Structures are given as structure tokens and as C-alpha cells.
Ligand code: UD1
């Protein structure tokens with residue numbers, strides 16, 4: 001009998017991730033798996049949501065809860081209520097969630113309480129910083145899941161260290177969760193969409209950028225945007241880098257960052273950033289444009305989980321504007337440096353990364369077929 005999987009997405013990176021598994025289902029598993037997508041509505045601007053469904057060929061959501069923005073409690077509570085109603089009505093074989101957002105937490109909690117198995121894709125990652133809302137979400141979700149798919153060996157090791165068993169016999173359940181290291185579905189996506197992006201994105205020439213000679217930057221973590229001192233330190237460092245190197249910076253602005261810039265940055269700094277002819281503050285871009293920017297940048301500066309990894313996929317050095325990361329491999333291997341929001345460290349690390357050329361790119365993230373592996377295990381063990 002076909003397994004009925006309800007996939008819950010909400011934030012931009014989850015919509016992007018979902019494309020990999022939806023593609024694997026429609027290519028190889030459409031006789032075994034029926035997938036329905038639920039959008040919580042956590043992200044709702046057209047360029048944070050709809051653009052990805054359109055250009056990444058993701059099936060349109062069957063349900064949209066339209067929860068919108070709010071405090072953690074308000075957002076999560078309103079998702080919980082809406083999701084439980086749909087789960088009870090649809091009676092799925094399992095609920096599938098991605099990553100570590102409030103949508104991940106709400107969906108796994110709503111499902112596990114009414115005994116619907118949870119499948120967690122991108123399980124096991126840890127920053128070991130419990131002040132991050134995402135760390136709370138991912139730990140909770142892992143311990144509510146029946147099937148856990150880790151993108152890295154480190155993610156797998158983290159789960160074993162927390163008491164998960166490496167081999168379970170029989171079907172997966174909340175009492176006997178199955179844990180697999182399968183590689184990163186975002187590696188699958190980056191390979192798949194790289195060629196499509198080459199043929200369809202013109203953003204590099206539209207912005208008049210010189211190939212391999214500009215900086216791509218993204219900033220959106222609450223730890224950076226919601227603390228005035230940190231946000232100012234990052235933007236001052238960006239201005240200094242532009243002055244020192246003459247390189248242009250392209251910064252697709254997350255709506256949280258656009259909002260906070262206006263009142264967190266001093267007027268003087270805000271004006272300098274906005275008036276700089278070398279800093280391009282643009283709206284969030286679609287995934288095909290984003291890949292084009294990543295592939296053609298000289299170096300990437302980011303606090304995004306996804307973007308730091310894509311910098312590795314596309315062989316670009318990366319300054320990580322965070323004190324720690326879940327993707328430790330790229331730091332340990334020297335492809336990226338953690339700088340937090342520290343002005344001096346950002347500039348020093350940026351210069352260091354640019355001065356080096358002997359980077360290596362070991363296979364940390366699988367073979368580009370993680371989605372097929374996940375579908376196969378779902379069909380076999382649920
Ligand atoms: C969320 C996730 C974070 C993830 C990020 C990806 C949580 C706790 N955080 O953070 O892990 O890295 O998504 O981008 O789930 N806003 C808009 N339009 C939108 C969406 C958001 O204007 O379409 C603005 C609102 O002012 C909102 C703010 O952005 O208050 C933050 O949005 P929210 O979804 O709460 O958190 P993110 O910072 O996006």
C-alpha cells in the first residue's frame with residue numbers, strides 16, 4: 001500500500017530542501033509514496049516562499065496555515081493547532097520535517113502526541129549553543145522522531161552520543177528510532193540546480209559584477225540582527241573590507257535584516273552603507289540566482305547555515321559570522337573561519353582566506369543521492 005507522507009515546510013530553507021525529496025518521489029517512488037505538502041506560512045513574502053515553488057518545481061502545498069510572523073510562542077502555538085487538525089483529518093503514515101525552525105518543532109510535536117511517526121531530515125546537527133532557538137528546536141525534534149536522517153557523519157555521531165542506537169531491527173518507531181547517515185539533500189539540490197541556474201540566471205551580468213571578483217554576503221541570525229553592537233560591528237567590517245579591497249559586496253537582504261538595519265544601525269553607518277557604490281543591498285533572490293551568485297563570487301560572508309555549506313559545494317572560502325557552527329567539517333578542513341560578529345576577526349579572517357589557495361574539498365556531504373536513500377528507507381521501514 002502507498003505510504004501517505006505529509007511534508008511540513010514553512011521557512012525559506014525548508015521549501016528549498018523539500019524540492020529534493022519531492023523530486024525523488026516523483027522520479028522513482030510515485031508508486032510507493034503519496035506526498036502532500038503543508039505550508040505553515042512562517043515565511044510568506046513572495047521572494048521568501050512562492051518563488052521557490054515556482055522555479056524549483058515543488059508541488060503546490062495542499063494546505064497553508066498562513067500563521068505569519070510572531071513571537072516564538074505565538075507562532076509555534078498557532079502552527080500546533082492548525083497542524084493537529086490536518087493530521088487528524090488526513091491520517092498520514094508519517095509526517096516529514098526539515099531542519100530546525102519553529103515549523104519543524106510544531107509539526108513534530110503535533111504529530112508525536114497523536115502517535116504519528118515523525119521523519120526528521122537534517123537530524124543530529126548541534127551547535128551546542130542552547131541560546132539559539134534552532135538548537136532547542138532540533139534537539140526536541142530529534143527526540144520526537146522515528147526516522148532520523150543525518151547529513152553528516154558528525155550529525156550521526158551526535159545522535160549516538162545522545163543515546164540513539166546505531167542499528168535497530170524491524171520497523172521504525174518512536175521506541176526504536178532508525179538513524180541513518182545519508183548525506184545532505186542540499187548537495188543533491190545544488191548539483192541538480194547548478195546547470196539549470198547556468199542556463200537561466202542573468203543576475204551576475206544584470207548587476208554588472210565581475211566574475212570571481214565580488215563578495216556575496218547574507219545576514220539574518222537573530223544573534224546578529226537583534227543586538228545593536230553586533231550588527232554595527234558586522235556592517236563596519238563590511239565597509240572596511242570594501243575600502244581595503246575595492247571589491248563589491250552583494251547582499252540579498254532577509255526581511256528581518258532589512259527591518260532591523262533601520263533602527264539598530266546608527267544613522268551615520270546606515271547612510272554610509274546605503275550610499276556606498278560598492279555595496280548592493282538587494283531583495284532576497286530566488287535559488288537559481290542565489291546559486292549563480294555563489295558560483296561566481298570570490299568569497300562568501302554569511303551567518304546562514306545553508307549558505308556556508310553551499311560555499312563549500314561551489315568551492316568558495318567562507319567567513320562565518322557566528323561563534324560556532326553545526327557544519328564543523330568545513331571549519332576543521334580550513335574552508336571556512338568562524339568570526340562571530342567581531343570586527344577585527346572578520347577583517348583578519350577575510351584577508352587570511354583570500355590569501356590562501358590550497359583548499360581541499362573532501363566528500364563530507366554524500367553522493368548527491370541522499371533524497372533517494374531517504375525515500376528507500378521510508379518505503380522499507382515505515
Ligand atoms: C527563521 C528560522 C531560522 C532560519 C530562517 C531562514 C526559527 C526560529 N527561525 O528565522 O532558523 O534560519 O528562518 O530564513 O524558526 N519576515 C517578513 N517576511 C517573511 C518572513 C519573515 O517580513 O516572509 C520578517 C518578519 O518581520 C519576521 C522576521 O522576518 O518577524 C523574522 O521571521 P521568522 O520566520 O520569525 O524568523 P527568521 O529570522 O526568518
Ligand code: UDP
Pocket residue numbers: 012013016218220252253283284285286287288290291303304305306307310
Ligand atoms: N537563499 C536564496 N536566496 C537568498 C538567500 C538565501 O535562495 O536571497 C537560499 C540559500 O541558497 C540557501 C537557503 O536559502 O539554500 C538558506 O536559507 P537561509 O539563509 O534563509 O536559512 P538557514 O540556512 O540559515 O536556515
